[in-house]
Amino acid sequence: MSRKYKFRDNDQLYFVSFAVVGWIDLFIRTEYKDILLKSFQYCREHKGLELYAYCIMTSHVHLIIGSQKEPMANIMRDLKRHTSEQLHKAIQQHPGESRKEWMLQLLQQAGSQNSNNRGFQLWRQDNRPIELRDAHRLYQKLNYIHRNPVAAGFVEKEEDWLYSSARNYFGLKGLIEVTLLEPQVVTVT
Template sequence: MARGGRIKIDGAIYHVMIRSITEVPLFKRDKDKDMYLNEMKKRQEMYKFKVYAYCLMTNHAHFIIYPNGADISEIMHGLNFKYAITFNKIHKRHGHLFQDRFKSKIVDTDRYLTVLSAYIHNNPLKIKGYEFQPEKYKYSSLKVYLGLEKDETGILDEDYVMKFFGSDVQTARENYIKFVYICNDERLKEEIEFQNEKTEYKSEKTLLIRDFDPDEIMDFVAKETGVKKVMLYIKNNRNTKVARALAALLMRCLCNFKCNDICKIFGNITQSRVSKLCSIGVELITTDDKYRNIMEKFISQHQPQIA
């Protein structure tokens, strides 16, 4: 029986779940979970989507994701494909890792969103040792929601959910504890009062329009890097690798282009090379201060002006 098409709506928030095949754990060790979250962070730099909550278990994981105008399927398929290849290589295995394609469901109400976040954060209750303290579980966003730890992954935007529980942080955290947990409320309340770093929650859901002109991107990158635009079309030139990587990344994110679309722009280049250039671009915007805000700079200069 043919699989039904995935329902997608611009501006929608998704509950995303991934699961491994029955006989293989999705994450054999903590390093595997770190690897998945690190790869998600790289994809986030590329596509600018937001993660509102997450929890990684042994054989499955849950996420609340706002694609921000990107294609949820392209985000997850690329992420899971890269993880599966690396996982198989590390653990010396072959074959499928994921159980079918990822599952996704549109979060269509604020009530569903808040209840879903509680459900995701309660997943560790099933693990021995965490029955009464899921906030101690490392691979869940709950500890960040409650202010017990900072977001070491760099992927989380907890403000969007927490704003429904109160505008000031202390009240929101107290309300969220009551909403999610059955016991240990007072112990948690006392613990988080000493780590109240924020003063209020403010998070708006905006939609990044991804129909920019690739030619404008090439002009912009040429100017920002000091490379002549015509040189961006020449392959295997060390002097243009940075510029080509940035151009590929911006087109992947801001034009909603696939690798084969970018191949047509550059000409005489393979999809695997485009993928490599995008990876180099992600590395540049995360490690080089000169290019850290290049995507935001392009958007601010080229987005339509409202009359």
């Protein structure tokens, strides 16, 4: 990972994106998305992850996160390792996964090309954490995260994407709890 993209200051919030190798559209199945949500929740409860925003797209994830307890690099490492193992197992065991052989072959191929892995690689190596030091950048990234499914043409309104914290920000029941940022500043641009 480049020196430009690292978790440097644990007192800051970060915008983080990470994607499945080969940009595989893995998250078209509810079971796979639920593995991510459970992992986010676990990290909130046991590792001190502060989750402010998230959006699970078909091939990638966007987050705004922080932590006052554990170093962010450690949380992301553990989150990606755990979800990688759980998702790999879920793909292998899914009785209706029509793309199983193709996906497993791509994951194995990616893993064999990277000495940091044992047998397979699910996530791309980069997280690209960006410090959100000012309100302008923070709310620009928050809006970007929530507008992502709209820009992709999946939904017309941000709050209609079930696997996003936009629901929480629009006063609807979200799938998991997030710490809301100041609502008076959150505007759609």
